[in-house]
Amino acid sequence: MDDDRVFIRSRWGTNRYVYNPNNPIGRALIVGSLLFAAGGMYWLYHPDLFKGGWDEGELRSAVRGASAELSRGAQSGPGSFMFEDILERRIAAQPDGPSDGVSVDTASSVPVSDPWAGGAEKADYTVTARGTDAAFCVHVDAWHRAKAAGYAAVTVTADEGACATAG
Known part of the structure; x- marks a missing residue:
C-alpha cells in the first residue's frame, strides 16, 4: 500500500x-537530493569551477601586480618561511583572474641567510x-637585516617564460 505514494509518514516517532x-x-528523489548536496559541497570549496582558467593577459597582469605589491611591502623575502605560498596567494588575490589554479615552483635553490x-x-x-x-619567471632579490626581523629591501621582477632550473 505504501509503494504507490512518493511521500510517507516517518516511522521514527516523528x-x-x-x-x-x-x-x-x-x-530517484533520494538519490537526486544526495547528488545535489554533494555537488553543492564541492562547489562551496571550488567557487571558480565554472569560471574557467587563466588566460595569458590575466596571468601577466596578476604576476606584475603581485610583484609590485611584494616589492613595496619588504616584509617577505625568498628566505621567508613558505615564500612560494606567499607569492601564490598574492597572485591569486589579484583581481585579474580566478582565485585558484596558480602554481608557483622554486627554480633555484632556496636561500638561507x-x-x-x-x-x-x-x-x-x-x-x-x-x-x-604561459609561464613567468619571478626573480626575488632581498637584503635581510642583521639581527632584526624583516628585510631592508625586496625587489621582485617578472620575465616572460619559465625560469632555468638550477642544475
Whole structure:
C-alpha cells in the first residue's frame, strides 16, 4: 500500500513526511537530493569551477601586480618561511583572474641567510596557471637585516617564460 505514494509518514516517532524508498520516484528523489548536496559541497570549496582558467593577459597582469605589491611591502623575502605560498596567494588575490589554479615552483635553490649577520638572498620562481601555457619567471632579490626581523629591501621582477632550473 505504501509503494504507490512518493511521500510517507516517518516511522521514527516523528509526525513528518519523508521520501518513500519503495516508490521509484521517491528513490530517484533520494538519490537526486544526495547528488545535489554533494555537488553543492564541492562547489562551496571550488567557487571558480565554472569560471574557467587563466588566460595569458590575466596571468601577466596578476604576476606584475603581485610583484609590485611584494616589492613595496619588504616584509617577505625568498628566505621567508613558505615564500612560494606567499607569492601564490598574492597572485591569486589579484583581481585579474580566478582565485585558484596558480602554481608557483622554486627554480633555484632556496636561500638561507644568517639572521645575525643578515645578507643578500636571491631566488627564482616559475609561475604557471591552469588554462594557459604561459609561464613567468619571478626573480626575488632581498637584503635581510642583521639581527632584526624583516628585510631592508625586496625587489621582485617578472620575465616572460619559465625560469632555468638550477642544475
